[in-house]
Amino acid sequence: MVLDRLKQLSLHVDGTSPTPHPFDPLTTAEIDAAVAIIRAEHGSVRFNAVTLWEPRKSEMMAWLANPHNAPRPHRVADAVVIVPGGKVYDGVVDLTEKKIVEWKHTPGVQPLITMEDLQSVETLMRKDPKIIEQCEIIGIPKSDMDKVYCDPWTIGYDERFGNGVRLQQALMYYRPTIDDCQYAFPLDFCPIFNAETKEFIHIDVPPVRRPISKAAPINYHVDAIEKEGGFRNDIATINITQPDGVSFKVNGKHIEWQNWNIHVGFNYREGIVLNNITYNDKGTVRPVFYRLSLAEMVVPYGNPEHPHQRKHAFDLGEYGGGYMTNSLTLGCDCKGAIHYMDAAFVNAAGASTIVKNAICIHEEDAGILFKHTDFRDDSVIVTRGRKLIISHIFTAANYEYCVYWIFHQDGTVQLDIKLTGILNTYAMNPGEDTYGWGTEVYPGVNAHNHQHLFCLRVDPNIDGSNNTVFQVDAVRGPGEVGSAENKHGNAFYAKKTKFSTPKEAMSDYDGSTSRTWEMANTNKLNRYSKKPVSYKLVSREVPSLLPREGGLVWKRAGFARHAVHVTKYSDEQIHPAGRHVPQTSGEPSHGLPMWISETENESIENTDVVLWHTFGITHFPSPEDFPIMPAEPMTLLLRPRNFFDRNPVLDVPPSYARTPSQVLKGINGCGGKCGDGSSRTV
Amino acid sequence: MVLDRLKQLSLHVDGTSPTPHPFDPLTTAEIDAAVAIIRAEHGSVRFNAVTLWEPRKSEMMAWLANPHNAPRPHRVADAVVIVPGGKVYDGVVDLTEKKIVEWKHTPGVQPLITMEDLQSVETLMRKDPKIIEQCEIIGIPKSDMDKVYCDPWTIGYDERFGNGVRLQQALMYYRPTIDDCQYAFPLDFCPIFNAETKEFIHIDVPPVRRPISKAAPINYHVDAIEKEGGFRNDIATINITQPDGVSFKVNGKHIEWQNWNIHVGFNYREGIVLNNITYNDKGTVRPVFYRLSLAEMVVPYGNPEHPHQRKHAFDLGEYGGGYMTNSLTLGCDCKGAIHYMDAAFVNAAGASTIVKNAICIHEEDAGILFKHTDFRDDSVIVTRGRKLIISHIFTAANYEYCVYWIFHQDGTVQLDIKLTGILNTYAMNPGEDTYGWGTEVYPGVNAHNHQHLFCLRVDPNIDGSNNTVFQVDAVRGPGEVGSAENKHGNAFYAKKTKFSTPKEAMSDYDGSTSRTWEMANTNKLNRYSKKPVSYKLVSREVPSLLPREGGLVWKRAGFARHAVHVTKYSDEQIHPAGRHVPQTSGEPSHGLPMWISETENESIENTDVVLWHTFGITHFPSPEDFPIMPAEPMTLLLRPRNFFDRNPVLDVPPSYARTPSQVLKGINGCGGKCGDGSSRTV
Structure with a gap:
């Protein structure tokens, strides 16, 4: 019976559907196949997760470089199961070979809560x-x-x-x-x-x-x-339409848009995973990132009274940003011309499930991309930008996290997060002192102080996988005011500190120097600046981890101790608080601290590295956040620096342009096609 | 002849046009009248500026409180003129009384360059x-x-x-x-x-x-x-339309939108000036800000070689953000349904001039305003937000500054600035060392390091003019890990430091504590939280002033020495680097340092205060910024905290809503009007 089912499913896996790309999330057929293979060997188990076991990077890079001759990475499932009695097994199932290739009991861990x-x-x-x-x-x-x-x-x-x-x-x-x-x-x-x-x-x-x-x-x-007066009726409709279709092309899970090519994956832990991000630079396809994801987060609450110290949810590692993802609604969650992708999971009983419209992909007008007017003659160019947004929203009990991966035409990648939903609350008596650990947002409702700390995992691939990370600080030049070298005291420069080892790379934010971090390929210098091609992480919402060193959260959320960690790439290192997060004591600290302690003095120069960035906000609630919170925005940028030889968007058609010679001759610019047809004055 | 002209103009001023609101910029008729009055008395002078002499605040507050009985503030012109030989005169002309009320020679200053x-x-x-x-x-x-x-x-x-x-x-x-x-x-x-x-x-x-x-x-x-291959042709049209009109009402220079009421002014120095900003909180019109503007900026360059220390433009004080403002083009600078306002100036010869479409006012969809899904039953509410944007763009020689004042439905005011235009450049020889003071962005082109430091002037009016400013830091609670009071080390809270004097209020940014500043009315406590009603300044792009203490820029740009200064309100204190900025030596430092030195120990508690905030970016150029720079964004927020008793946007109609009981009964929510009619799947 099980074998029949297996045979039947393998048809789907092998033949009747198009072969998934190696980066693609497992299809429902593949999930069903993995479950059947596991069931055939291990009987009735409870499934905690069946997800893509991502291709090993070396194998995948070889195949991407030469898809016709290099071996195609197998489709492989990564499974977490709980057997009757509670023992946890981590399994790897090769779907191409139709066999379990790894099966191990993992004692002393608890997989996430579904x-x-x-x-x-x-x-x-x-x-x-x-x-x-x-x-x-x-x-x-x-x-x-x-x-x-x-x-x-x-x-x-x-x-x-x-x-x-x-x-x-x-x-x-x-x-x-x-x-x-x-x-x-x-x-x-x-x-x-x-x-x-x-x-x-x-x-x-x-x-x-x-x-x-x-x-x-x-x-x-x-x-x-x-009941209390109804809704306001003074909001006029805004329609956002693309009468000629969208500017992006969808090829399986690949999105091609404005020189970008991005593989959109999704898993139960991280939600959206973006792979093999490249930018076509005038005909040369240049790798930028091998993989981008939100890999973990922690939300520590600041009330020291027992048992509130236990409130410090790792929403990705303990619950799963994918598992908690919303099925999105047209015109509500996203507006305009929308392409959706579904997400496939497994349930405890081993059946594949689908969240329809889990991922929203759409374009938005991005305002002015560039502009310049010559003050002499009012000759001008103004060009509007466009952005591509790949988003999902997940509900973590009370809170909603809206995650927007935004691609700009100029090579910038932006990660926006909106926090909304409802505050976690605790009871308070009338007149009770909150001692500053929370705010009474409504009678009897104490909303505790908390932080939302996200860990962005960046696997850079800046013109290849051999990259080096530098810390960049804006600092004053040497020489006191009046000195020959700095007479007027105005000297300043970008101080770059190379991270040679993971130990050196454990770095904190410094707002006073506008600190950024550059992921550079030192083997390739910019044609003009002679500086290494690079992408710069510009992130300004970088609070300190407020729970104290040595305490529970500090021990469990090791990734949040610093704004940036850098490690040498390892296929095994995806989850910075560890693979199984619930009920870890933090002794030892799993994930990043452990990986780094094992490799702290190894070289991370000019090699395949991963940058882990913790950012977020500290939230002191107030009554306007209740009973549902207006979205609080956060943003960070990954910006090309010395990556392109010049502004890469010069060929975006201007909205309006007139050169000095056209002004002189009294002729209009841009061939009479200025502006857009739909804007109106009111 | 002059008197004839004056008589003729006074008709416009007095009768044939509607009487301008006291906050309105001078009309062309008023400028002409002021010029005529000055000419009648002082003959042929060169006009540097003729702008609104803003009503004295005490008089204006009295009139706003009681417009029918309190005396209406006169229309008054503030004039800067240069007489033959170069002497500078500052004059005040009462247009209501048709007379010069102040006329003084101001020695040792240079008014801005037009x-x-x-x-x-x-x-x-x-x-x-x-x-x-x-x-x-x-x-x-x-x-x-x-x-x-x-x-x-x-x-x-x-x-x-x-x-x-x-x-x-x-x-x-x-x-x-x-x-x-x-x-x-x-x-x-x-x-x-x-x-x-x-x-x-x-x-x-x-x-x-x-x-x-x-x-x-x-x-x-x-x-x-x-010539080099043409424009990309793969960008599909996006139309943004408001078929039923816009949601805002324009009444003269007042804009009414989503509970906000804002007077939009404009002057030659600051560009947009927003006055008397109020929020209608369920029928109660609550004052929020008396006046908001970008009051000054400085752009120091970091190359210490002579004469580059002279490159540190005060674009507002030395040139005028209003004077340099662009006439905006429909569908290019702003997209959608646009309301424009013009700006009126004077030229050197004394003629009034107009920049058409200097200010753009429009709405944009603002994405999700709030959302929550109940994980139990997928009951959900998702509500989209709207924003109102009041913007202008000015060209400062090579650079463009796009200034967006954004009003959100939830009471948040956001200031976005986009930097675009062209890098200021200097010559370099092939192979020349930039010494890190600049970047070779193209052969022979050295783009020097620089900062863009803006000074936001906030005149808060949080439920009245008696306000107090607090510095707020997110800090750890007392007690080591293991102590009775902080056993697990997770305690943290918002440490509030009251600024009692201007001296205390000279404060720097601290990224490690996510420092914010609150403008509070301590006389009015939030109904639930019992905390003072307040607005919080959330600003994360706050570099240090990199030119050294005691040096030229430090002396001239005193406002930029700290992230925040607070002063007691004075009608005379608008320009934080002084009224006449060009060629000031910085000895003494005009504007803020001088005002503060005179009042540093006076109380700024529970009185009429002004908060000055310096923010910006440090720019290390790279070749992708050349030959024209893709816009670099900056943002800051003014957010209500403990100002409202609850989320003030609950009455914005949801895009989709279904309650648990509706889920149980299997009925749809929001009366079948879910979503919008224009969104499509692709």
């Missing part, structure tokens, strides 16, 4: 006598247990329980009615759930109790707004 | 024998003098010449043909021009000569691009 894991907790919680008792203590009658909700989180790490058992902490809430925003009614206690036995093993109860808030609900849903 | 001042230099330069000689020395024959150009700059300050005589330095260039980009052929010498005698009084010649570059021209104009 949505299925989460959703089972709430129902059980409502029936637990000890939880019912706690609810009654704070004023919720037993008959109201259907109004009690919980957001189950991984436990993070709690030294009392260790990591031998798969645990969740249930952040408790109450909804007066089903449509009410539960975050306005947080409960003061926190049950701990054993995911294997399906039992609540403990309840953290605070020393001072906080009865359920008597405040009126505060809501954002349509009925609530209509 | 476009007219600039444009006369080039013609004279081409005929100057000493300049012709210098051109010949570097390889430009006398017969080619029509191909020699200069960008005249104020001299900044040169201790050899002081400030008694009005001087310009001519940055010299060559154009092989009239349409060539002159910045590819910089000349190595720098003549000094006396604007009163119309003579070149000196030429700065470098010790090592740099013959004119033999490189081929590098151009961005249409013919040049067509």
Whole structure:
């Protein structure tokens, strides 16, 4: 039976569908095949993840360089399964060969918590006598247990329980009615759930109790707004249309647009993964990045009272930015002419699943790309830019993260993140002092201080994989004011510090020197500047990791200790807080700190390197963030510097142009095709 | 004759046109009237500026509070004139009373250089024998003098010449043909021009000569691009239309949009000035800012070799961001449904002039305003935002500055600046060492390191004019890891430091604490958080002033020594580098340093204060910036914190919404009007 299914599926894998590109996420057929192969050998297991085991880079680079002769990398699945009793196995299944090539029990780890894991907790919680008792203590009658909700989180790490058992902490809430925003009614206690036995093993109860808030609900849903006066009706429609189609071409998962070529992948952990990003520079296809992704994040909360230290979600490593991704809606999440891509996952039972419209790809007008007017004669050129946006949105319990990978015509890659959704909240009594660890955003609602720290993984491929990273600081030149070398004191320059080893490369942000980091290919100098071709990381939202050195978050989120780490490339190093993040104690610190401690003095000069960048914001909530938060924006840039011999967008047609000689002759510029036909004055 | 003209004009001023609002820029009729009044008394003078003498704040606040009974502020002109012989007079003309109310000779200053001042230099330069000689020395024959150009700059300050005589330095260039980009052929010498005698009084010649570059021209104009292969043709049209009109209402110079009300002014120095900005909070019109503007900027260059220290343009104070403003073109500078405003100035001869379409006002879709999905049932709300953009663009010789004042529905004000145009360049010999002070962006072209430092002047009016400024740092809580108070080390909070005096308020940026500054009204606490209502300045591009303490730029650009200064409001304090900037020596430092030294220990708590914020970028050029620079973006935010009792945009109609109960009942949300009609999948 299983073999029949396998045989049937292998048709899909081998023949009836077009062969996926080696970077492509696994298709549903491939997921089904991997599951069948595992089932055939290991029987009934629970699937935590079945995702693309990415081709080894050396093999992949060889194939990309010579796709007709080099061996095509096999399609391979990376599986995480939990067998009855809770043992975790990491498996690798070669789908081309149809066999398991690696299968190992990984003790002492907990793979991430899936949505299925989460959703089972709430129902059980409502029936637990000890939880019912706690609810009654704070004023919720037993008959109201259907109004009690919980957001189950991984436990993070709690030294009392260790990591031998798969645990969740249930952040408790109450909804007066089903449509009410539960975050306005947080409960003061926190049950701990054993995911294997399906039992609540403990309840953290605070020393001072906080009865359920008597405040009126505060809501954002349509009925609530209509009841209090309705919606504003003074927003005129804006239509954004592309009557002649879009400027990008889709070829499988490759997007070709304005000299860029980008492979768009997606996995359950990182969400969007961009591979083999190249820029066609006047006919020469130049590699820029081998791989870009958000590889991890951590959201530490700043209230030191027990058990709030456990609130420091690794949303990618503990839950999965892919698993939590939204199915996007036309004209709502993205506006204009949209190309969608779906995402395929596995569920616990081993069935492949699809999130429709998980990725949105679209263009936007980008305002002025360049402009210059000659003050002598008003001769002018003004050229409008365009951008390509590849985005997804994921919901991490209360919060929404909107992730926008933006490609500009001039070679710049921008990563924008918008934070929205709802604040995580905790109960407070009337008049209670928050001690500055949070803000009362509504009566009875304490929204704790927190940070959102993202780890961007950049695998540069700046004209090849042998790259070197430099720290660049804007600093004053030598010589005091009045000295011969700096008489007027105005000397300043870009001080470049080469990172020779991973140890040297552990670097912090310095706002006072406008610090940036350059990923350079020192083997290739710019034709004019004679400086190495490079891409510069320009990132200005770079808070310090506020949890203290040696503490729980510092230990578990080693990647967040510095703004930048650089490592030598390894196929095994994708997840900077480790492959399995839930319930790691941080002793030792998995991921980056461990990799670096093993290689800290090895050379990272002129070799295949990976740059890890932690950025984000520190959020001190305020009432305008509640009951749902207007989006808070963040941005960073990867900019070509000394990469091109000149401005690479000179051939973008100008919107308006008139040269001095045309001004003299009194003739209009740009062949009468100035401006656009659709703009109007009002 | 003059009196006839005056009489005729006063009709316009008094009767035939609607009475301008006290904040309105002077109309052409008012400029003409002011000129006529001055001429009647002082004869033939040269006009440097005639602009609105802004109503005194106390008078204006009284009138705004009670427009029917309080005296309406007079229309008053602020004039700067130069009398034959070069003496400078500052005059104030009451247009309502039709009389000069102030007229004083201001010795030892030079008012800004107008476009007219600039444009006369080039013609004279081409005929100057000493300049012709210098051109010949570097390889430009006398017969080619029509191909020699200069960008005249104020001299900044040169201790050899002081400030008694009005001087310009001519940055010299060559154009092989009239349409060539002159910045590819910089000349190595720098003549000094006396604007009163119309003579070149000196030429700065470098010790090592740099013959004119033999490189081929590098151009961005249409013919040049067509010759080398033409324009890309793979950009599909994007139309942005508002079929039902726009969402904003224009009432004179007032713009009403999405609860905002903003008076849009404009002057020759600062360009756009926004006054009396209020937000209608559920029926209560709440003042937010009395006045917002870019008040000054300085662009120091980092090459210490003489005479490059003189390159540190104060583009607003020395040339005028208004005077240099562009007339904008539909669909090119702004796209969509555009409302334009013109700008009125005076010319040297005293005639009023108009720049058509100087200000662009339009809306843009702002992406997701807020979103939340409940992971339990996929109930969801997603609401798109809108923004209102008030922009202008000015050309400062080689550079373009695009200034966008952006209003968001949620109460956020954003200032975006895009830098484009052309690098300022200097000559270099083949193989010459730049010593790190610049980059060879093209053969023979040395683009020097420089900073663009802007001074944002914020006159807050947070629920009234009695405001207090706090510095806010994200810092770790007390207690080592393991201590009772901070066992896991995760405590952090917002440390607020009140600025009690201007001296205390001289503060620098600190990226490691994500430093922000709050303008608060401590007399009014947020209903829920019990924190003072406030607006927070979130600005992340805040480089240090790199020219050294005690040096020329440091002395002249005192405002740029710190990221933030706070002063007590004074009607006289608008220009942070002083009223007349050209040729100031910086001894003493005019503007902010002087004001602060006089008041450094006076209280700025709970009173009418002004916050001055210096931000910008440090630019190390690279070849992709040449021959014209793809726009480099900058941004900062003014965000309401504890200002609103809750999210103020809940009543923006959702693009898609479905509540848990609707999910249960299987019904769609938002009354079947989900999404927009114009978006499409491709």
